[in-house]
Amino acid sequence: MKKRLDLSELYRHAKHFDTDGGSFDPSRKPQYRSIFISDVHLGTKDCKAQYLAEFLKTNKCECLYLVGDIFDGWRMKSGVYWHKSFNRVIRHILKLSKTGIPVYYITGNHDEFLRRYANTDFDNIHLVNRTTHVSATGKRYLVIHGDQFEGVTRCTALLKYIGDVGYEVLMLLNRAFNRIRVKAGLGYWSFAAFLKTHIKRAKQYIHDYECAVSLGAKKQGFDGVVCGHIHQAAAKKIHDIDYFNTGDWVESCTALVEDHDGNFKLIYWLEHSTLMKNKMRKKSQPQKIPAQAAQSTANEDQPSV
Template sequence: MNSKDRPQAPHYRSVFISDVHLGTKDSKASELNDFLKSHRFDQLYLVGDIFDGWRMRSGIHWHKSFNRIISRVLKISKNDIPVYYITGNHDEFLRKFANSHFENIQLLNRKDHICADGRRLLVIHGDQFEGLTHCGRFLKFIGDRGYDFLMLINRSVNHLRARFGFGFWSFSAYLKTHLKRAQRYIHDYEHAVAHGAAKQNYDGVICGHIHQAAIKKVENTDYYNTGDWVESCTAIVEHHDGKMELIHWLEHPLRLSMAQAKKQKIKLKKKKTKALVETMP
């Protein structure tokens, strides 16, 4: 694909991502790195669970792509782009260092975000509202012990799917959309978060935590969930007029064009290597 045919990299006012879970086998750090280097933005919010301190207690899985993410974020901050790191429950070991600064990175437990259109949003990871739901035990299983098992199933199934040329499929996402108890939990969580934000006189809330990306109105409150970078690879972005958009990176035209260009590059390299071998005596 010619570079002129590729979609232009957009420029956003703000980008919000969460639940990367660096230190685990299922973190889609490479995809996130591609996303960050392919977009321009004026400020970056990391909305919790960027590192997975819980999983790393029992064993650290560290991939070179994780180093690239850390380097990417540091590079962003050094380019005078503010980075707000909002702590989550999986990286709660950072909460005691809240209100600290590193380079242009601010470590916070929560933050007010004023949109370009004047709306005031609460930015918080969201685990603080989990106790207000009616299905806490279920999500605790899905989000903790059981989640490791679901991820193991995901890896096994998607390994087979990849061999036959099929794309990524999420078993845990399937459960969330097909089990009534999971749907009830998500509904309760969204309403608990929205109610909590409204009670504090916010116009809306941006959170993560449940790995369920969404943009919706909940009880007249703007509810935004960033999703995750373990399965869905989603982000919330703010345009310069204050409009919010949910980006599904795995299906984004820019990402697909990058993947196509990479395939062509590899194909061309193989062709040149083959031609070189054929000319050798």
């Protein structure tokens, strides 16, 4: 039976995890049938909420899935960082729900304080720990954050350290390095993404995770799985089922979308974002000298009589 709770209760700490939250099969027709996003990490300096707000404003859907770690409760325990762009993201999501579009909020490990309240509805926002998405072709997809499968991966203590404390250091370096790149008129580049594809143990961890999630979904009778958690966007076949990872809005700014024919694809928003293009264009243009300053400079250059 569905529950309805006071919103203030959502901020109490909880680690409870329960079962399937139901499914949705939409029938109306905006731009996309379904959109899946995850790992936004609102409440942190590395969250690229301004790009997500732009994405949500630009891309319309019949059903929105928030696949975990939308808020970063872990980081907010030691101090909350809040930017006005975070409010824009929340307003866009609330606006979608108010217009009748179902929003499924699947809890993650960084917002695990919400897991206790799974199977709770807030108008058209459905808080669940996992759910089932039925595609336009009738395929059934398990939608889950994915941290539940991490225990079966081969992850050393060193790699866990890199994934937690080390990751924060990498993102700090990312911010400094990319400020320099933007000033030079270059695009975003991620240290963390580079290491994931160049360190053998990191690549093994990602492979093990993808296989574990895919096999878990297959054993439960699903045709595919949509997850997040590892900040590594992917769309591939594993164990004869469809494996989709939505990526993140900290590094890659990616989303998974389904069209009205049941086809899925990843969108790398930084490649389409007008915000990113305008930022790079402004930094690459030579600075204009004000007319008054230019005249002053010209007078200084003239020889004195």
